[in-house]
Amino acid sequence: MKASTLLTQIGLGLMLGIVAFIVFGPLLNLAMWAFAEQWFYPNRFPTDWGFAFWERVFRPRAGAWVSLFNTIIVALLAVLLSMALAIPAGYALARQALPARNVIMLLFLLPQAFPNLPIFVNIAAIFYQWGLNGTLLGVVLVHSLPGLVYAVWIATATFATVDRSLEEAARNLGASPLRSFKDITLPQALPGLLAASIFVFLDSIDEFTGTFFVGAPEITTLPLLMFNASMGGNYQVAAITALILLIPSVGFMLIIERFLKADVLSRIGR
Numbered sequence: 001m002k003a004s005t006l007l008t009q010i011g012l013g014l015m016l017g018i019v020a021f022i023v024f025g026p027l028l029n030l031a032m033w034a035f036a037e038q039w040f041y042p043n044r045f046p047t048d049w050g051f052a053f054w055e056r057v058f059r060p061r062a063g064a065w066v067s068l069f070n071t072i073i074v075a076l077l078a079v080l081l082s083m084a085l086a087i088p089a090g091y092a093l094a095r096q097a098l099p100a101r102n103v104i105m106l107l108f109l110l111p112q113a114f115p116n117l118p119i120f121v122n123i124a125a126i127f128y129q130w131g132l133n134g135t136l137l138g139v140v141l142v143h144s145l146p147g148l149v150y151a152v153w154i155a156t157a158t159f160a161t162v163d164r165s166l167e168e169a170a171r172n173l174g175a176s177p178l179r180s181f182k183d184i185t186l187p188q189a190l191p192g193l194l195a196a197s198i199f200v201f202l203d204s205i206d207e208f209t210g211t212f213f214v215g216a217p218e219i220t221t222l223p224l225l226m227f228n229a230s231m232g233g234n235y236q237v238a239a240i241t242a243l244i245l246l247i248p249s250v251g252f253m254l255i256i257e258r259f260l261k262a263d264v265l266s267r268i269g270r
Contacts, residue, residue, distance in 0.1 A: 027246075033239035053236035063220060068244070071221040074136065074211075075204035078143040082151040082200045087193065090155025091185075095164075105153070116146075116209045124213035134218035142210035147200035154199065158192025159185070198252045205245060 033039070036046030037053065057064045093105065123142055124133060132138030162185050170180040186193075208223040216224060222241050229237035 030239050030242055030246075033235050034243050036236060054240055057237055057240050064222075064225060064241070067220045067222050067225045070136075070219055071205050071223075074139050074143055074219075074221065075201045077136075077140040078147050078204040079197045079200045081140060081144045082147040083155075083193065083197055085148060086151030086155045086196065089152050091159050091181075093152070093156040094159035105156070119145075120210045120213045123210070127214055133214055135215075136219060139211055139215040139219050139221075142214045143204040143207050144200075145210070146207070147203050150199040150203065151196045154192055154196035155189075158189045158196070161192070162188045202249055202252055205248065 032046060034053075035049050035051070037050045038048040039046040056062060120142065123145075127133045127138045127142075132141070166184050166188075167180050170184050171177070175183070205221075206223060207221075208227060211219065211221050211224055212227075215221070222245055226238045226241035226245070229235075229241065
């Protein structure tokens with residue numbers, strides 16, 4: 001083996017090791033905190049391991065079950081609301097010759113173009129006047145705002161990949177526009193729409209700022225529980241909550257990778 005080849009392989013190995021440390025190092029530290037019962041400086045690793053803090057987190061009075069229930073309910077309702085708006089909007093943007101189509105697509109990106117904090121502060125002020133602060137509806141609405149961006153853009157790209165000739169054939173055989181959409185278009189677009197729903201769900205379960213300003217303290221979710229635990233120095237509780245949030249994120253991202261094919265991704269933004 002030539003010296004240059006050996007040095008190249010060593011360099012690639014070091015680069016991969018650095019990347020792996022950057023990606024998995026914090027996750028490893030998180031996992032250690034989740035099972036550490038005693039970990040004091042200057043020890044590099046916990047001196048006692050166990051599940052005592054897991055039992056504390058899931059005690060009925062600890063609030064984890066209520067926060068988990070609120071997190072799932074809010075995320076599911078945000079998905080329903082976002083997709084109810086995104087499916088007709090995505091179909092129209094993909095199929096209709098709208099004169100301001102690019103402007104409309106950019107408008108959906110505006111919430112992501114500004115820092116979240118001032119946006120959610122102003123939303124909280126408006127919701128306070130409408131009596132939506134501290135309500136489940138208010139939290140669902142504020143979670144749907146960023147989720148709608150993913151939903152509309154992915155739905156538009158998904159409907160653009162559906163073969164129109166099949167729809168035209170169904171119409172020629174006497175199917176109504178609604179029947180053609182239900183039986184031909186929607187089944188073909190379903191994988192992309194499911195991926196969009198998962199994006200909205202994942203964005204919702206990780207949302208903190210909007211929930212903090214609109215929902216707290218009446219509506220508590222797992223990100224709020226994690227924040228309060230970390231601010232109080234309960235790092236084990238914060239780590240356990242973070243691991244719970246990490247499980248659906250990893251699982252759903254693997255599903256999204258199967259559903260979002262290259263032809264769909266290539267059409268996003270067109």
